[in-house]
Structure formats: C-alpha cells, structure tokens
Amino acid sequence: xxxxxxxxxxxxxxxxxxxxxxxxxxxxxxxxxxxxxxxxxxxxxxxxxxxxxxxxxxxxxxxxxxxxxxxxxxxxxxxxxxxxxxxxxxxxxxxxxxxxxxxxxxxxxxxxxxxxxxxxxxxxxxxxxxxxxxxxxxxxxxxxxxxxxxxxxxxxxxxxxxxxxxxxxxxxxxxxxxxxxxxxxxxxxxxxxxxxxxxxx
Ligand code: HEM
Numbered sequence: 001x002x003x004x005x006x007x008x009x010x011x012x013x014x015x016x017x018x019x020x021x022x023x024x025x026x027x028x029x030x031x032x033x034x035x036x037x038x039x040x041x042x043x044x045x046x047x048x049x050x051x052x053x054x055x056x057x058x059x060x061x062x063x064x065x066x067x068x069x070x071x072x073x074x075x076x077x078x079x080x081x082x083x084x085x086x087x088x089x090x091x092x093x094x095x096x097x098x099x100x101x102x103x104x105x106x107x108x109x110x111x112x113x114x115x116x117x118x119x120x121x122x123x124x125x126x127x128x129x130x131x132x133x134x135x136x137x138x139x140x141x142x143x144x145x146x147x148x149x150x151x152x153x154x155x156x157x158x159x160x161x162x163x164x165x166x167x168x169x170x171x172x173x174x175x176x177x178x179x180x181x182x183x184x185x186x187x188x189x190x191x192x193x194x195x196x197x198x199x200x201x
Contacts, residue, residue: 010166010176014117017180021187028191028200031129036136040199042087045147047197049080050099051190055119058103059112069165074120074158079146086144100193104185110175113166114182118190120162123151 008016030036030044056077084094106112130148139145141152151158171179194200 010169010171010179011163013176013180014114014166014183018118018183018187021184021191025187025191025194026125029194030199030201031132033201036132038087038137041133041137041139041144042084042089043197044194044199045080045083045087045144046089046097047194047199048147049077049084049094050097050197051103051193052077052080052119053097054099054101055103055115055186058106059115069116069162071116074116076119076147076150079150083144083147086142086146098197100189102189102192104182104189106182108178110171110178111182113169114179114184115186116162117166117179117183118186120159123155124159126150127155 030040056075060071060075081094085091104111104115106115126148130145133139133145133148137145141149149155191200
C-alpha cells in the first residue's frame with residue numbers, strides 16, 4: 001500500500017508551527033540580559049532540570065521514545081545534573097527540586113517525536129548560549145555549563161541524524177498534526193514552567 005506523503009514535510013510543518021513559540025521563549029529567557037549573574041544562571045538551570053527530569057523520564061520509562069532513534073545517547077539529564085553539582089548543589093538539594101507536573105501529553109510514539117524535536121533542536125541554540133555563558137560568567141563544561149553543549153562537537157551530526165529520521169517517517173496529515181501539536185505543547189509547557197519558577201524576563 002502506498003504511504004501517504006506528508007505535505008508539507010514533517011520538518012517544515014514543525015518549523016512553521018513552532019517558530020513563533022520559539023521566538024517568544026527566546027525573548028523571555030534571560031541568557032542575554034545584563035542581569036545574568038551566577039545566581040540567576042543557577043536558578044535557570046535548576047528550573048530546566050525541573051522540566052527535563054520528568055519529561056525525559058516520561059519519554060523513557062513509558063518507552064515512548066521514537067523507535068529507531070539512538071535515544072539512549074540523547075538523554076541530557078545526567079549532564080544537567082552534573083552542572084548543578086558543579087554549581088554547588090548536593091544530591092539532596094537536587095532531589096528536593098520542584099519538578100513540573102504540567103507536561104505535554106505524550107500518548108503515542110508519534111507525539112513523542114514532537115517532544116523530541118523540541119529537545120533536540122534546543123541543542124542548536126545551546127551553541128550560542130554556551131558562548132554567552134562563557135563570556136558573561138566564565139563557565140565552561142567543567143564548571144556548570146556542560147548542558148548547553150551537551151553533544152559537543154557531535155551537535156551538528158546528531159541534529160542531521162534526527163532530521164533524517166524525521167524525513168524517513170512518511171506520516172499522513174493526522175499524524176503530522178499529532179507531532180506538531182506535541183511540539184507546540186512542549187514549548188508552551190516549558191515556558192509556563194519557567195515562568196512559574198520566575199526565571200523569565
Ligand atoms: C535564548 C535562548 C535560545 C536561543 C538564542 C536559540 C537560538 C536558536 C538558533 C540560532 C537556532 C537555529 C540553529 C541552526 O539552525 O543551526 C535554534 C533552533 C532551535 N531551537 Fe533554539 N534557541 C534558544 C532557546 C531554545 C529553547 C529553550 C528551545 C526548546 C526547549 C529551543 C528549541 C529550538 C528548536 C526546536 C530548534 C530547531 C529549529 C529548526 O527546526 O531548525 N531553543 N535556536
């Protein structure tokens with residue numbers, strides 16, 4: 001049976017549907033604010049942790065990770081946790097951090113693709129953010145800013161592999177809608193969470 005060609009392509013749909021949400025969040029994140037100091041950066045990373053921790057767990061424990069993708073190598077939480085330790089937090093303090101309960105719904109592997117798109121794409125902007133954090137705060141991978149460069153020199157390669165994976169999906173319009181809906185929900189939930197953690201401008 002012929003597969004239904006996704007039209008527009010899945011990646012194009014994801015970009016179109018999430019572009020505004022990306023711009024809005026980017027504007028509110030304080031990375032480029034003059035007020036970015038070590039304390040704000042630490043609060044920001046703990047807020048990131050509070051979102052990534054339950055979201056990655058949900059993706060992995062529920063086995064909702066897109067099959068065929070090297071997802072185990074895409075887990076970012078241990079690096080984020082190591083940053084928090086480098087920034088002075090101990091295990092007990094990390095365990096006690098608030099975590100987000102209003103996560104995007106992930107009811108299928110298809111929806112999980114949309115969540116993964118957002119988490120993977122965030123590694124691209126991370127390349128800009130890590131430079132800013134190095135300049136402004138003097139932090140590098142060993143002193144609390146490893147998460148912003150979580151894939152290191154593999155960043156471009158991993159993103160290309162992810163796009164190839166998306167490109168091979170051949171989803172119909174209903175499934176494409178499911179993916180974009182999950183991606184949009186991921187941006188929205190993340191922004192709301194960061195907002196209620198009072199780390200946004
Ligand atoms: C101030 C913060 C941010 C900046 C400056 C930034 C910047 C960028 C830039 C420059 C790109 C394009 C990179 C390229 O094409 O090589 C990008 C892509 C992307 N970013 Fe961000 N970003 C930020 C935060 C975030 C956050 C918090 C998320 C999600 C949690 C995110 C999700 C994405 C996604 C999904 C893409 C891929 C877009 C595509 O399909 O090409 N970004 N970002």
